[in-house]
Amino acid sequence: MTRRSPTPYLFLAPALILIAVFVLYPILSVIYYSFTDYSISTPPVWIGGANYQKLIGDPTFWLALTHSVVYLLVTPILIVLSIGLAIIVNRRMRGIHIFRALYYIPAVSGSIAIGISWRWLFDTNGLINSALISLGVLHEPIQWLSEPAAVLPIAMLLTIWAGVGYYSVIFLAGLQNIPEDLYDAARIDGCSDLQKHRYVSVPGLRPQIVFVAVISSLAALKVFDEIYVLTNKTGGILDSGTTVVFFLWEQAFRLTHAGYASAIAIVLLLITLIFSVVNVRLLDRRAEAD
Amino acid sequence: MEIARAVELTADTRVASRGARPRRRLETTFWYIVLISISVVTVLPFAWMLLTSLKGPQDPIFSVPPQFIPAHPTLANYDKVLHTLPIVSFFRNSIVVAVSVTLLSVLVTALAAYPLSKMRFKGRDAIFYLLLGTLIVPVQLTYIPSYVLAVNVFHYYDTPLALILPNLASAFNIFLMRQAFKAVPNDLIEAARIDGAREIRIWWSVLLPIVRPSLATVAIFTFVTSWNDFLWPSLMLHTRDGMTLPVGLATLQGLFSSDFRSIAAGVTMTIVPILIFFIAFQRQFVRGLAGAVKG
Numbered sequence: 001m002t003r004r005s006p007t008p009y010l011f012l013a014p015a016l017i018l019i020a021v022f023v024l025y026p027i028l029s030v031i032y033y034s035f036t037d038y039s040i041s042t043p044p045v046w047i048g049g050a051n052y053q054k055l056i057g058d059p060t061f062w063l064a065l066t067h068s069v070v071y072l073l074v075t076p077i078l079i080v081l082s083i084g085l086a087i088i089v090n091r092r093m094r095g096i097h098i099f100r101a102l103y104y105i106p107a108v109s110g111s112i113a114i115g116i117s118w119r120w121l122f123d124t125n126g127l128i129n130s131a132l133i134s135l136g137v138l139h140e141p142i143q144w145l146s147e148p149a150a151v152l153p154i155a156m157l158l159t160i161w162a163g164v165g166y167y168s169v170i171f172l173a174g175l176q177n178i179p180e181d182l183y184d185a186a187r188i189d190g191c192s193d194l195q196k197h198r199y200v201s202v203p204g205l206r207p208q209i210v211f212v213a214v215i216s217s218l219a220a221l222k223v224f225d226e227i228y229v230l231t232n233k234t235g236g237i238l239d240s241g242t243t244v245v246f247f248l249w250e251q252a253f254r255l256t257h258a259g260y261a262s263a264i265a266i267v268l269l270l271i272t273l274i275f276s277v278v279n280v281r282l283l284d285r286r287a288e289a290d
Numbered sequence: 291m292e293i294a295r296a297v298e299l300t301a302d303t304r305v306a307s308r309g310a311r312p313r314r315r316l317e318t319t320f321w322y323i324v325l326i327s328i329s330v331v332t333v334l335p336f337a338w339m340l341l342t343s344l345k346g347p348q349d350p351i352f353s354v355p356p357q358f359i360p361a362h363p364t365l366a367n368y369d370k371v372l373h374t375l376p377i378v379s380f381f382r383n384s385i386v387v388a389v390s391v392t393l394l395s396v397l398v399t400a401l402a403a404y405p406l407s408k409m410r411f412k413g414r415d416a417i418f419y420l421l422l423g424t425l426i427v428p429v430q431l432t433y434i435p436s437y438v439l440a441v442n443v444f445h446y447y448d449t450p451l452a453l454i455l456p457n458l459a460s461a462f463n464i465f466l467m468r469q470a471f472k473a474v475p476n477d478l479i480e481a482a483r484i485d486g487a488r489e490i491r492i493w494w495s496v497l498l499p500i501v502r503p504s505l506a507t508v509a510i511f512t513f514v515t516s517w518n519d520f521l522w523p524s525l526m527l528h529t530r531d532g533m534t535l536p537v538g539l540a541t542l543q544g545l546f547s548s549d550f551r552s553i554a555a556g557v558t559m560t561i562v563p564i565l566i567f568f569i570a571f572q573r574q575f576v577r578g579l580a581g582a583v584k585g
Contacts, residue, residue, distance in 0.1 A: 009411070011402060011493070015464060019424060022436060023432060026432035026439075027431065085328070093321060103329070105565065113561050120554075130352055134355035262434055268430065
């Protein structure tokens with residue numbers, strides 16, 4: 001194959017053209033829009049850094065940013081629960097495949113369908129209230145999704161519930177790659193079952209932990225569907241469920257403040273970049289350790 | 291391997307005293323209780339949806355204690371939803387979009403992955419890092435310009451094309467395919483080149499058949515992602531008959547407001563097909579997820 005041949009470029013052309021049109025061009029446009037007053041229907045007008053100034057002074061933006069950062073808490077919880085579940089389903093038991101499949105169901109059902117079912121679980125007339133009342137925990141129903149303090153935790157719970165089965169499959173594959181000898185050695189050294197997992201499983205799962213940390217935290221930063229359905233498109237009372245992406249959507253497509261929303265998008269990009277740099281550092285450290 | 295373990299197990303039980311057997315049985319029972327409890331947590335919302343969707347008007351949806359099994363089971367709720375919402379069209383649209391995205395995306399990304407994994411050419415590293423960079427970009431960032439493109443340039447607003455074209459060149463899929471191609475021995479490709487095969491022919495008849503499992507993984511994940519995609523389709527689809535399932539489903543709440551039996555019927559109808567799909571391809575799902583980490 002000669003170096004001058006056009007062949008490699010022909011193979012790459014469709015993908016590169018699509019990426020140029022649907023990723024690179026939009027990034028450049030968003031940067032430009034973020035310095036303009038723009039409502040999609042009328043042409044953008046240059047206003048310099050006014051959108052960013054407005055953003056810094058906008059309490060809703062800071063609230064949304066706080067919510068997105070709080071949302072990152074799902075990552076450590078997901079990692080711990082998924083590893084626990086992987087260890088449980090790694091036992092050789094009859095019918096274990098059926099259980100593994102059952103745990104995976106929430107991951108494939110789609111966030112909108114799941115969100116609707118959860119909305120009704122937590123409805124004033126929902127299953128959660130009637131169960132809690134019949135158990136004597138509550139005396140009268142709580143309006144869960146109208147309770148500002150409850151909206152974000154319920155959305156996070158939903159993300160965790162839907163994610164554990166998915167991520168545990170990754171950890172399960174990792175567990176099955178850990179040599180049996182290590183567990184035998186741990187047993188001979190007098191490790192209890194719990195210690196065995198602490199000193200053999202967890203270190204052995206390092207690559208999977210890094211992978212899940214990256215994937216689930218990036219997903220948490222971009223959460224939208226759950227909030228949209230649980231709060232019925234409102235973002236919750238007093239913006240109690242508004243995240244950065246929800247705020248972006250609301251500004252851009254509901255209020256048609258596309259210029260302002262573009263500034264939000266740039267902030268989102270910066271956060272993601274910082275996050276990715278941290279993640280790459282973590283990955284590098286792992287490579288050194290290996 | 292399996293046999294060795296079985297022998298080991300029988301040897302274990304033979305050596306162990308009689309007291310060990312009830313203990314083991316107790317342990318097994320304990321783990322089954324744990325497994326079943328977890329299943330209750332994962333399946334309960336779905337089971338509750340299904341049962342509620344079958345409830346007749348006399349059956350309470352809210353009662354203390356909660357009533358699970360409908361006393362007057364009926365399919366009337368399904369009938370009502372099917373008459374109010376074009377669920378069949380939603381299905382057809384979702385299938386058209388997900389199948390097109392899957393086939394075209396596999397094609398485009400497998401094409402791009404070949405030179406990136408098996409050819410030397412100017413700019414290869416630059417292109418590779420460019421693709422790597424696009425992985426970080428949150429897709430929501432692109433929605434405002436993509437919306438403008440859809441309305442003003444491509445004029446595909448409110449058509450399936452709007453959901454297909456922007457989702458074809460997934461950098462993630464290119465990486466998975468590149469990884470798969472890298473594992474193919476160079477000798478095979480060299481031999482084909484000596485035989486005078488053209489590159490496109492080598493790609494089609496030598497490489498693609500070898501990496502079929504990876505193609506399947508990429509295809510299934512692309513399909514499920516496209517099937518469940520919501521935010522971008524909700525921006526692009528306006529006419530009700532043109533909506534995909536998640537977008538149509540989201541209108542369900544507004545239409546039936548507090549008629550939970552009908553909402554439950556609508557949700558159940560949309561979840562069942564994807565569950566069947568998942569059960570059919572379960573092995574590929576698991577293998578794909580497990581392999582993604584190594585890549």
